[in-house]
Each structure stands twice: as structure tokens, then as C-alpha cells.
Amino acid sequence: MTVHSVVGERGGGDKRARILAAAERVFARRGFFAARVSEIAKDAGVADGTIYLYFKNKDDLLISLFEARMTQVNEALRVAIEGVPPGAQLHAFVRAYLQLVHDEPAAAEVLTIELRQSSKFMKEYENPQFADFLRLLGGIIAAGQERGELAEDIPSHIAARMIFGMLDELALAWVLAKKDATQRISGGAGGSKPRKFDIVRAADWVVALVATGLKKERTTP
Amino acid sequence: MTVHSVVGERGGGDKRARILAAAERVFARRGFFAARVSEIAKDAGVADGTIYLYFKNKDDLLISLFEARMTQVNEALRVAIEGVPPGAQLHAFVRAYLQLVHDEPAAAEVLTIELRQSSKFMKEYENPQFADFLRLLGGIIAAGQERGELAEDIPSHIAARMIFGMLDELALAWVLAKKDATQRISGGAGGSKPRKFDIVRAADWVVALVATGLKKERTTP
Amino acid sequence: MTVHSVVGERGGGDKRARILAAAERVFARRGFFAARVSEIAKDAGVADGTIYLYFKNKDDLLISLFEARMTQVNEALRVAIEGVPPGAQLHAFVRAYLQLVHDEPAAAEVLTIELRQSSKFMKEYENPQFADFLRLLGGIIAAGQERGELAEDIPSHIAARMIFGMLDELALAWVLAKKDATQRISGGAGGSKPRKFDIVRAADWVVALVATGLKKERTTP
Amino acid sequence: MTVHSVVGERGGGDKRARILAAAERVFARRGFFAARVSEIAKDAGVADGTIYLYFKNKDDLLISLFEARMTQVNEALRVAIEGVPPGAQLHAFVRAYLQLVHDEPAAAEVLTIELRQSSKFMKEYENPQFADFLRLLGGIIAAGQERGELAEDIPSHIAARMIFGMLDELALAWVLAKKDATQRISGGAGGSKPRKFDIVRAADWVVALVATGLKKERTTP
DNA sequence: GATGAATGAGGCTTCATTCAT
DNA sequence: GATGAATGAAGCCTCATTCAT
Secondary structure, X not given: OOHHHHHOOOXXXXXXXXXXXXXXHHHHHHOOOOOOHHHHHHHHOOOHHHHHHHOOOHHHHHHHHHHHHHHHHHHHHHHHHOOOOHHHHHHHHHHHHHHHHHHOHHHHHHHHOHHHOHHHHXXXXXXXXXXXXXXXXXXXXXXXXXXXXXXXOOOHHHHHHHHHHHHXXXXXXXXXXXXXXXOOOOOOOOOOOOOOOOOOOHHHHHHHHHHHOXXXXXXXX | OOHHHHHOOOOOOOHHXXXXXXXXXXXXXXXXXXXXXXXXXXXXXXXXXXXXXXXXXHHHHHHHHHHHHHHHXXXXXXXXXXXXXXXXXXXXXXXXXXXXXXXXXXXXXXXXXXXXXXXXXXXXXXXXXXXXXXXXXXXXXXXHHHOOOEOOOOOXXXXXXXXXXXXXXXXXXXXXXXXXXXXXXXOOOOOOOOOOOOOOOHHHHHHHHHHHOOEOOOOOO | OOHHHHHOOOOOOOHHHHHHHHHHHHXXXXXXXXXXXXXXXXXHOOOHHHHHHHOOOHHHHHHHHHHHHHXXXXXXXXXXXXXXXXXXXXXXXXXXXXXXXXXXXXXXXXXXXXHHOOHHHHOOOOOHHHHHHHHHHHHHHHHHHHOOOEOOOOOHHHHXXXXXXXXXXXXXXXXXXXXXXXXXXXXOOOOOOOOOOOOOOHHHHHHHHHHHOOEOOOOOO | OOHHHHHOOOOOOOHHHHHHHHHHHHHHHHOOOOOXXXXXXXXXXXXXXXXXXXXXXXXXXXXXXXXXXXXXXXXXXXXXXXXXXHHHHHHHHHHXXXXXXXXXXXXXXXXXXXXXOHHHHHHOOOOHHXXXXXXXXXXXXXXXXXOOOXXXXXXXXXXXXXXXXXXXXXXXXXXXXXXXXXXXXXXXXOOOOOOOOOOOOHHHHHHHHHHHOOEOOOXXX
């Protein structure tokens, strides 16, 4: 199953998928609130009214998009850690996640930015797929703790949150930097618009930080 | 300088501050897009039109709020690490940040959720205060690397991003959990609505993770 | 010819009649403007598009319905007064009309309520069947006046209008009361939702009022 | 209190009244469903949005209009029968009602046609003013029955309904005839579009019919 | 400066109607 | 003839912003 088959492509077969793919592009381009249903329709090559044959309303479009993408992300992550030795699963997970961000920047942008939108989506909407995601990541950590490989002073679900926070922030920084081709390569800690960096390579940084921290003198055999 | 003097209080003196404080409450309650200028005016005890004597428009209200809060956050963080030995500054920084989140949940909600929002603010808006924040945090890390205390394999500005990601995610989880008093204390990695936890104590977890990672066998003198 | 054969039945044969019957049910249930063509189609067991094979548009559906029903009403009324002595024809007419209302409440509701509706139907639409109805009733009165049995101070067509007004209002009151089974049997002149009464028996009241009025001691020459 | 002061005039003072007056004109002209809020606004000389400062929505406009008008009608009728000898009150009531129709044809049209509109208004909407109207008329009849002047074989509230039916039908016929200046003066019982007649004079016809019926030789005891 | 009634542009959505199959 | 997915015009309503008082 490819990424595109889930959300649909421009030349895709069924309308629902094409609308969802268009919604993703437009939400990424404008943001949910600034996105116009008519623009999504135009982008999908359907009439405005057609959207309402497949989705209840504009909100449903975002929720459906999120569910489709998040389900797919979870699926890909599960595949990525399958057959991997327990001790290497966290690395595999992180790398796979950032690879997905790299491959589907529009999806990453919607997941990263739009879904924080409080009212309708993080508060009222229960969001079971994101819970799945956290459960998957938390499970890897908890298993490491049970095997005695990972310290138990941090609750696994909190650790999962923290790792997700890192990944999400890196994804956001990368996605926003990507937007701006005229980005000045100013040195230092940069402006609010971060410089471009290799998001896939960043997986190693995340794993390094999570595994052994920043302190220099560390692991002894 | 107190927190309130920056953003204003209900019984406060000047109108500008009262409007800003009201905006923060309403943005936290409804989200930026769902917030109504008239509700902010009512909450501030002024007429709708009065808001436009102090702010250019609704966007300006959010930007001003963000700048005031972020300036104050940076100020508080600078104070928190002042006079602290270099090796302990990161801990002080993290603890101070999460304490601020704890003390001003409405502010935390606006900074955490609303500012990620759409195009208008993370893309078009330059956001120098957030850059300051990252520079401050990145500087602490860079200094540690220069002193040879911290590993240099992760660029300091990337490390700063990752740490901010953790802090932001914890703040978000805590703020959203706070919203829902009827939260079931179900076990496991939880649902999308995280269980309540002690946000201030979480500072230790962040520092532990950042310092030495999750791996069990670690630092030897 | 039965009532149903004109407007069609659920299990009926040809599609046109089934659509018309469904339209009557839906118009009675929702009102013309709130009725959805798709609901009529569903109720008739045909596809939406099929309706347009038999009717020009939604308006045509109501007009056709009205013409079919009114033609049938006029037919039934003509039959009802056939062979009846001239002096008893008015009574027969009134009784037959209210009996039809009783037997076909959905039809009565459409004729009574929907057709008064806006411009489209009472203003722009010529409505020859209703003219027939008034001509039939007016003819009975005019004949009575010519025979010297009825006073001539009221023009026969005005008298016909007044009698129709009574019948129509009684039908409306009865139909609307029928809607609400939980009707409180509060005394007095009632609320806007009238109490249930025997619509067929009401024929005697109409005839009594029309024949001799309300005055108790009737004038003697 | 004049008629206009209740519903408002074009050059009137407050906006609410002007909007209500415009709504009455537009509803009479187009019918409720075909009426456009923007046309009402234009007719009232206000912006579209202004209407929503005074009324909740389009439905509220019709309900408010009905309540204002019906309250005023009831008031006028009460004044019309005040001080009139009991035996003459019915005549006074009928004449006053038809005079109101004559003086305010747009109001009559809205009351007569639009309010039959089933779903929203006769079914869901309780309509206390119309109940008042019926109570007033029914009270006059009941009083006549108690004084022994009127026959008691017809329940007073049914008699009230029947009289209202006559008045309403005459009003409708007159209002619709008025619409069409090019009306052919075709003889006989006419088409569906009735010929013009003197609506005020019609009061005598109604009273004659109600009082003594159509029978020429009236029954002697 | 302060007010808040008024504005009016513009979006989401509905639904009668069409037409390729 | 029958279908029903697709169309797209058009309306109600919201709400940020203005400006006369």
C-alpha cells in the first residue's frame, strides 16, 4: 500500500480520494481556516457540491484526512519495526517517522500544524489514531524498561510524549524551512524560520539524544 | 516585573493591558479563529471599537500577545539562569519554563496551540522573540559543548529545537489534560486526552533524558 | 374510480401515479418548500431522475397533484349531488366534501395548506379546477336563488366563497389537530392547535349556519 | 396607535420597525420562501447584516411580523366592539376585520397566505395571538348564546372558526384579485382569480349569512 | 478617547436538475 | 425507460471593522 493510495492522487480513480488529496494540499498551503472549500473542489477537479457527497462538512474533511494519514503512519511504523530486534526498534521507529515526513511534506504539515488547532480537533475530537501512535511508541519504551535496557525513572508514556515532541518539532522546523526557498542562510541559532537541514539524518540525532543524552562522558561497558 | 503587568489584569489600569489579558483568556478558551473580537471586548469591559484604538486588527492582537508573553518568558528565563553555574543552567532553564507553564496555563495554551496555527503566524510572521528563545537555549548548549561537557555530534541549534519540542509537547499534554476535569485515569499510554501529571516535576524527566538519555548503564566518572 | 387510482398507491402499477402519491405524502409531511425531491423519489421507490421523466419540475409535481385531486374532488361532488333534490344539494355537497377530507387527510392537507402558498401557485397559476369547484357550489346556490328558496342579497359566487372558506377552515383545523396526538383537551376557545372534533358531523353545523344562520328566533314575515 | 406605528414605515424612526415593514412588503410580494433577506434589507434601506441585529433569522422575521400584526388586529377589534351593544358586536367585529384587510392589504396578504405555511408556522409555532383572536370571536358568540339570542346547536368555538374561515377566504379572494389589474371582468363564478369586489361591503354579506342564513322564508316557531 | 450600531463582503452548504451509463 | 452521481447556482448568515456621536 503506497502513501498515495490512502489519501488519493490527482489522477486517481475514485473521487473521495481525490478530494482528500486536494484537501491536504490546500490545508497545507493555506491552513484549515483560511482554506476555501471551493479551492479544494477546484484542486480536486470536482464541483463544490460533490465534496458534500463524500464528507459531512469542512470539519469532516480535516478529521477524515487526519484519520487516513495517521492510520497510514501507524501502519508504516508497525511495518518498520516488524522483525527488528527489540533494542533497535526505537531507532527504526524514529527513522521511519522522519522518513515519512520527508516523503510527504504536505501530510506532515497538516498533521504537524493544523491538528494542534485546539477547539474543534484536540479538545472535542477524541483522536484515537494519535492515541495509537503514542501507544506504539510507549510500548517500545516500556518493553525496553522491562528488559532492563532502559531506565525506569521516566514513565514510558511520558517518554513517548517527549520523543514525539522532538519529532514533531523537527518536522515543523523542516517543513516551514522548506516553504521558503529564499531563506537566508544566516548563521547562529537562526531566526524563526529555521535553515534547511536533512530531516532523515536528524533521526540519528534524536536517537543519540534519547539513548545516551547530551552528556559527554557516558556509557561504560 | 510580574507576569500580569505584561499582559494586563482584569482590574488592571490601562486599557491596552486589559484587552490583551482578555484576548489571552478568550483565545485560550475558544482558539484564535473561533474567538470573537466582541467577546474579547466584553471580557475586557470595553467597547468593540476600543480594541481598534490599541491594535491594528485581530491578527495584531495575537501577535502582540505573543510578543508580550514571549518577551516576558525570555526575560524570566534569563533571570532564572543568571548566576547559576554553567553546568546547571540547562536544568534551571527547563524548570523555569515548565514553572511558567504551570503558573500561566492560559498563556501556555495560546503559545502552545494557537501559535502553531496557520500560515499567518508561523509562515508570514517573523517571530523574533521565538528566535530569541531558541538562541538562549541553544547558547546554553553551545557553551556546554565548548566547555567539553556536552557532546558535539548534535548541532546546538538542533538540540535546542528538540528540547523545545519536548517542553512544548509536555505543556500541550498538560494543558489539554487540565481542560477535562472528568478525565478517566485509565492506565496505559492513555487516550488522546492525556492524564494529568505534575508539569513541574516533569522538568526532572526532561533534564534526565537530555543529560544522560534513557539507556540504563551510563555515566562513569 | 377510487381515490387511489387517481393519485396512485404505494404498491401501484405505473410510476407516475406512485410518484404523485409519494409527493402527496411528503408534501403533507414537510410542506412544499421543505419537501425534498429526493425524499419523494425514495418514498416512491424510484430514482431521483425518474421523477423528471414524468414531471417537468418540482412545481409541476404540486400542480399536477392539485389538478388530479381537485378533478377527483369535483367528480366526487358531482356524483354526490346527482339525483339529489335541488333543495338538498347544498347539504349533500357539504357532507361529501368533508367526508373526502376525512377519508384523505394527506390530500386535504396539501389542498388546504400548501396551495395557499406563495405566488407560484395562487397568483401565477390559473387553477381551473378550483374555478370549477366554485362554479359547482355557486351553481347550487344560484339555482336556489332562482327557485326563490334562497335570498338574493348575497351574490351567489360570494356565497360560494364564504361556504368554501368555512369548509376549508374546518378542514385545516381538523387536519392540524390530527397531527398532534398529545393534544391537551384544554377548554375554552382553544389554543392555536384546535381540539379534535368530528369533521363529518361538522357538515350539519355548516349547513345549519348556511341555511338559517345563528339567530335563534327566526324572522317571520 | 396607528397601524403603521406597529409594523413601521418607510420613513419611520427606528430600524426594527422599518425592517418589519419592509419584510411585510416583500413577503406579500414574493411569498416567504421566495423572499430574499437581501431584498428586505434593500427595501428597508439597511445593510443585510443589520437585520440580524434585530431578528434572530428569517423565520423570526415572519413570526415577529405575525405577532405584531395579530396583536394589533386583536387590539383594533377589541376597540371596535367596546361600548357596542352585545347584539351588535358580531357585526362590528366583522366590519372592523374587513376594514383592516382593506386598509392594510400587504398585512392581510401575509396573514392570509403565508401563515398557513405549514411546517414551521402552523405546526411548530404555537401562535398565541391567533388563539386570542379566536377567543375574542368565540366569546362574542358564546355571550349571544348565553343571552338566548343565538342558537346553541353549534359550539361557539366551531362557529368562530367558521366565521373566521369566511373572513379569511374573502380577504384572500380580494387580495389576490387586487394583485391583477388586468383582470378580465369575465362573468359567472369567475376563474381562480376572482373579480374585484368591495371588501368592506362584504361585511354585510357575512353578517347576513351568519345571522339568518341563506334561506328565504325563515322558520317560524 | 470611547462607544457600539451599522456595515457588507464572502463562505459554507443545500438541493433541484441533468446526463452519461 | 431508469438510474443516481455529479453539478453549480444561489442564499442565509457571520463577524471583523468602521465611524458618527
